[in-house]
Amino acid sequence: MKAIAGYDAQGAELAARYEQLRAEDVHAAFLSFLPTGPDKLALDIGAGSGRDAAWLTRMGFDVVAVEPARGMRDAAGARHGKEKIRWLDDRLPAL
Numbered sequence: 001m002k003a004i005a006g007y008d009a010q011g012a013e014l015a016a017r018y019e020q021l022r023a024e025d026v027h028a029a030f031l032s033f034l035p036t037g038p039d040k041l042a043l044d045i046g047a048g049s050g051r052d053a054a055w056l057t058r059m060g061f062d063v064v065a066v067e068p069a070r071g072m073r074d075a076a077g078a079r080h081g082k083e084k085i086r087w088l089d090d091r092l093p094a095l
Helices: 002-009 011-018 028-033 051-058 070-080
Strands: 040-045 061-066 085-088
Touching: 002 011, 002 070, 011 070, 040 051, 051 061, 051 070, 051 085, 070 085
Parallel strands: 040 061, 061 085
Antiparallel strands: none
16 A cells, blocks of 8 residues: 555656656567457556556557556546546455
């Protein structure tokens, strides 16, 4: 819970730093493994700034993004609120 409090307190600053990296670059190693076609679903656990969830929606995925830190979810909503992302406030291991 201590870590989550840190992400809450610094959500906007951390989100801005995460957003400086392109999802395509961060995940280049597994791009070829992503499914194509209709009816694609992605679960983004620890969704942080929403960068990856938004990227996946632009690729045609329905995305469920899980982020336990309210500060990060708020920052993600401010940046990616127009994307069709279903946000959940939850955490492992009880997710």
